[in-house]
Amino acid sequence: MDDYEQVTDNFRRAKFWWSSSRAVQKSTSITLFPAQEQPRYYTLTFHRRHRQLVMEYYMSHVVEEGKAIEVRKRQRKLYTNNPSNNWYGYKRTVWSHVLFEHPATFETLAMDPDMKQEIIEDLETFRESKDYYVKIGKAWKRGYLLYGPPGTGKSTMIVAMANFLDYDVYDLELTAVKNNTELKKLLIETTSKSIMVIEDIDCSLDLSGKRKKNAEKSEKDTDEEKLPPGVDKDDNTSKVTLSGLLNFIDGLWSACGGERIIVFTKNHVEKLDPALIRKGRMDKHIELSYCSFEAFKVLAKNYLNLDSHPLFETVQQLIEGSNITPADVAEKLMPKSSKVTAADKANTCLKNLIQALHKASEEVKSKEAAAAAAQLEEKGDVETVKIDKDDTGKDVD
Structure with a gap:
């Protein structure tokens, strides 16, 4: 409220009047407050029959509403x-x-x-x-x-x-x-x-839960930082x-x-x-795991404003078998040029994504094959056989 402004409020069929004022400072040789910083106060006026309503409900209502307004207007x-x-x-x-x-x-x-x-x-x-x-x-x-x-x-x-x-x-x-x-x-x-x-x-x-000893950690510090006087290394x-x-x-x-x-x-x-x-x-x-097709559709909507596209089916077939993150997908869907049409942007970005998915799928298969071979070798199911050859280069039985 501005200084000396008056407003009317209604609460539970009762009327209340609020007015804003400033404390008038008595004239003395010392000025305690500049004119613009004199203490402000509010005056609430109501009929005496509403006293209990004010004390039990209205004032708490005002405080709660004030807090709610402050939360709505605050900058996070x-x-x-x-x-x-x-x-x-x-x-x-x-x-x-x-x-x-x-x-x-x-x-x-x-x-x-x-x-x-x-x-x-x-x-x-x-x-x-x-x-x-x-x-x-x-x-x-x-x-x-x-x-x-x-x-x-x-x-x-x-x-x-x-x-x-x-x-x-x-x-x-x-x-x-x-x-x-x-x-x-x-x-x-x-x-x-x-x-x-x-x-x-x-x-x-x-x-x-297995914290290292300070002595073990100190051995790794070969180059100590130069600290100001009075500051401990610890x-x-x-x-x-x-x-x-x-x-x-x-x-x-x-x-x-x-x-x-x-x-x-x-x-x-x-x-x-x-x-x-x-x-x-x-x-x-x-x-939060690798990108699914449902997550891809959200990214396609965000980056390309696409709800559907003929290449979506290819993406769906490839994305489930490739460990590609949403961040990697988003990078492929981000247009690299603003001088082409929206349709060309979509085609280019989706084709780039499909290439990345093919590569990611091959990497997954390669890792799975290597892991399977390592597991078999560990179990002893794989044997390395050396085949001798004679002077003519033919295998020897």
């Missing part, structure tokens, strides 16, 4: 944690951010439609389950484990989740966290309605432990704030300690 942000080490003795905040404006959605996400719908329904259920989590006595949070080969859309899935829920994203870089205490501080500084992401967690730290090494990360996910401090999602991404499932990814911590495990 992408956060990343600042390095723990501060050589210059000054650090403003543990998180820095940029505006989050990535356009990916579930509609543009290339994956199996049934799995996509299952994830959407799971997210909707979580968003509307505040009372349920209170009832069962659990913190209002949920863990997702996204795993699969590189290029299968794990990061894009996170963006689609954030855009669907209208959440902020906190991208946590574990190698920049000094220790477990620092990790706890980062958690405390996050807000509700957010997604906490740890990407490639199998590459961030040794969290396999200060540059993250001391986050598996137990510290477990407490971060579902310990006592994980309950600070609500409506939070934690997402791990990784390429190799077997490299993590089972305690880290068990149900209850990572509640839903989602495998």
